[in-house]
Amino acid sequence: MQPSAAPYDERLTAPRSWWLISFLVGVAFALILLPFGTLPLLGGLVGGTAAAAVMASSYGSLRIRIVGDSLIAGEAKIPVSALGEAEILDPEEARAWRTYKADTRAFLLLRSYIPGALKVEVVDPDDPTPYLYLSTREPERLAEALKTARTAAA
Numbered sequence: 001m002q003p004s005a006a007p008y009d010e011r012l013t014a015p016r017s018w019w020l021i022s023f024l025v026g027v028a029f030a031l032i033l034l035p036f037g038t039l040p041l042l043g044g045l046v047g048g049t050a051a052a053a054v055m056a057s058s059y060g061s062l063r064i065r066i067v068g069d070s071l072i073a074g075e076a077k078i079p080v081s082a083l084g085e086a087e088i089l090d091p092e093e094a095r096a097w098r099t100y101k102a103d104t105r106a107f108l109l110l111r112s113y114i115p116g117a118l119k120v121e122v123v124d125p126d127d128p129t130p131y132l133y134l135s136t137r138e139p140e141r142l143a144e145a146l147k148t149a150r151t152a153a154a
Helices: 018-030 038-059 090-099 139-153
Strands: 006-013 062-067 069-071 076-081 084-088 107-109 119-121 130-134
Touching: 006 139, 018 038, 038 090, 038 139, 062 139, 084 090, 084 139, 090 119, 119 139
Parallel strands: 107 130
Antiparallel strands: 006 062, 062 069, 069 076, 084 119, 119 130
């Protein structure tokens, strides 16, 4: 039996402006190495740009997926049976839940450059986590996929 395709799969990539910043970091390294000659200048440009790009890429490589009966958000893997209702947060409400409304026990998958989010209640009595806060560009689609996965698991 072959596993079915994931009903939801989103990658939280870094914004395009970060790639320009990565290049500018390379330019800064090149300017630092300018007094040492042309080859160190080029090495600084390439090396600095590559190092900054690797950092931007690794920060933006998080994924949110629903596979089978589990929600996988970053490094967390939660069975959908342990999840309750999902609340779609508009940008203003998402900012509030990232800041002054946040619970220190909650699981927060934050990306401040993503305005929308989904807040999912955790109903497992053995889990001290009250809710999951998931930054997502498509909160409606993720909420629908969670509802579908919960229905299929029941």
